[in-house]
Amino acid sequence: MSVIDTKKWLKETPDQLDICRKLKAYFPHLKTGEITKHLNSFGMYKRIGKLDEWLEKMEKESIYEFVKEEEQKLKEEWNGPNIPIFIFPSDMNNRKIETEYKGRAGLAFHDKLFLFLSLNIVKSNIKSVLIHEYHHVCRISSVSKKEQDFTIIDTVILEGLAENAVREKMGDHHVAAWTTFYTDAQCERFFERIIYPQRDVSIESRNYSQLMYGTGLYPNMLGYAVGYYIVKNYMNQTGKKTIDLLGTPAEEIIKRN
Numbered sequence: 001m002s003v004i005d006t007k008k009w010l011k012e013t014p015d016q017l018d019i020c021r022k023l024k025a026y027f028p029h030l031k032t033g034e035i036t037k038h039l040n041s042f043g044m045y046k047r048i049g050k051l052d053e054w055l056e057k058m059e060k061e062s063i064y065e066f067v068k069e070e071e072q073k074l075k076e077e078w079n080g081p082n083i084p085i086f087i088f089p090s091d092m093n094n095r096k097i098e099t100e101y102k103g104r105a106g107l108a109f110h111d112k113l114f115l116f117l118s119l120n121i122v123k124s125n126i127k128s129v130l131i132h133e134y135h136h137v138c139r140i141s142s143v144s145k146k147e148q149d150f151t152i153i154d155t156v157i158l159e160g161l162a163e164n165a166v167r168e169k170m171g172d173h174h175v176a177a178w179t180t181f182y183t184d185a186q187c188e189r190f191f192e193r194i195i196y197p198q199r200d201v202s203i204e205s206r207n208y209s210q211l212m213y214g215t216g217l218y219p220n221m222l223g224y225a226v227g228y229y230i231v232k233n234y235m236n237q238t239g240k241k242t243i244d245l246l247g248t249p250a251e252e253i254i255k256r257n
Contacts, residue, residue: 003068003085007055014048026112043097043105043116045089054089054119066123070130078243080138083112090116100177104129108136110147128166128174135162142247152201152211157250160227165242178221179228187229195226230254
């Protein structure tokens with residue numbers, strides 16, 4: 001199983017509840033409304049406009065085929081799992097997605113992956129978000145710890161590894177904007193003074209998302225930026241590549257501090 005033909009779903013009906021009813025089999029423990037809310041929070045369209053233009057772009061530029069080809073390359077290189085990939089329009093009214101995120105967003109689970117794409121998306125930006133999200137899938141399947149048991153440290157390293165995979169495969173100019181928000185010295189201080197003292201914060205804690213996204217009094221995209229810095233530094237020190245670190249425990253990667 002690879003790229004699901006969500007174009008067909010959208011042609012039948014773009015209504016979000018109808019779409020999420022089709023996804024119910026992939027989220028057996030969630031209600032349809034809960035699926036909708038969760039996908040919305042990660043960038044899926046709410047009220048869709050220009051659907052015909054979006055579908056035309058997907059078909060004219062063979063976007064679904066492109067995603068399938070790129071996923072197959074990653075799957076072979078990283079010995080990754082075979083999962084369904086769902087492509088939907090992004091929330092094109094979300095200015096952050098359109099500008100800072102370059103018209104795309106993604107969401108990964110251990111057994112599925114979602115891409116939310118804007119009407120103005122270009123293939124290089126699709127490739128970078130696919131690398132990032134599919135790396136999450138491979139990382140989660142490679143470590144012994146279950147995702148529900150992740151602490152803030154596990155997710156900081158998860159995000160850092162994924163974006164360093166983008167850097168490794170595509171170069172510095174294709175990494176996310178948040179990788180440049182802070183200097184190395186700032187990231188080091190953030191890790192020592194904010195992240196590490198709260199290293200046992202669990203995925204269920206409200207403070208977990210605040211630390212990762214840098215909401216409230218925390219610096220913007222705190223956990224992501226720190227994770228990128230830590231992993232890049234570790235890779236430079238050890239000479240290890242993405243594939244070498246897929247199953248490396250987060251605790252080992254942060255030992256360099």
